[in-house]
Amino acid sequence: MKIAIVPLLLCGGILAAQSMRAAEPVMDPLTSLPKPIDTTVKLGTQPMKIDDTPVCKSMMQMDFYTAQGGKVDAALAWYSDQLKGFKHTHGYGSGRSQDTFYNATGTLMVSITGNEAKEGENTAVYSIIYATIKPGVSEKAIAGLNVQKAVCP
Numbered sequence: 001m002k003i004a005i006v007p008l009l010l011c012g013g014i015l016a017a018q019s020m021r022a023a024e025p026v027m028d029p030l031t032s033l034p035k036p037i038d039t040t041v042k043l044g045t046q047p048m049k050i051d052d053t054p055v056c057k058s059m060m061q062m063d064f065y066t067a068q069g070g071k072v073d074a075a076l077a078w079y080s081d082q083l084k085g086f087k088h089t090h091g092y093g094s095g096r097s098q099d100t101f102y103n104a105t106g107t108l109m110v111s112i113t114g115n116e117a118k119e120g121e122n123t124a125v126y127s128i129i130y131a132t133i134k135p136g137v138s139e140k141a142i143a144g145l146n147v148q149k150a151v152c153p
Contacts, residue, residue: 028130030063031108034082035130041070041078043128050129056141056152060133067125072097072114075125079110086110087139091146092119096126098146106136111145 026035028047035043047063054060079101080088086101086108097114109131114123144151 028063030061031110031130031132033108033110033130035065036070036075036078036082041075041125041128042068044068047130055133055145056137056150058133058135058137060131062129062131065128065130067127070125071122072099072112072125073122075099075112075128079112083110089139089143089146091143093146093148097121097123100142100146102139102142106138106142107133109133109142 026037027033028035030047043065044067047065050062050064052059052061076088076099079086083101086103089100089102091098091100095116097117097119098111100109100111102109109129111129111131113126113128114121115126117123138151138153140151140153
C-alpha cells in the first residue's frame with residue numbers, strides 16, 4: 001500500500017508544480033514587463049517587432065501586440081495594478097485613445113491604444129506596445145507620443 005501512495009504523491013507534486021508555473025506572469029521579451037494573460041485583456045502571443053524609431057535624441061525599440069479582446073478601462077486597471085511606480089499619461093489622437101505607462105527614467109513604456117471612437121468612450125483595445133527608449137526621454141516627450149506630436153526639450 002505504501003508503494004502505491006509514493007507515485008501518487010509524486011504525481012500530485014508534479015501537477016502542483018506545473019500549475020504554479022502556469023500561474024506565473026508572462027513577460028514581454030523586450031522589456032521584461034508583465035503581459036496580461038487569462039484576464040479581461042487578451043493579447044496575441046507573439047509580438048510584431050517594429051523598426052527602431054528615433055524619439056528626440058533617443059532610440060525606441062518596440063514590440064507590437066494586437067489585442068484579441070478586452071476594453072480599454074480593463075487594460076488600464078490591469079496595468080495600473082501591475083506596473084507599480086510607473087506614471088500614466090492619457091491622450092487622444094487620430095480618433096483613438098492612447099494611454100501610456102512609463103517608468104521614472106523614461107526608458108520603459110507600455111502604450112494602450114483603443115479602437116476608433118469619440119474621445120472619452122470606453123472602446124475595445126486595438127493594440128498594446130511595449131517599448132524601451134535609450135537614453136530615456138522626458139515626460140513631455142512621452143505625453144507628446146500620445147497625441148502624435150514630438151515634444152523634445
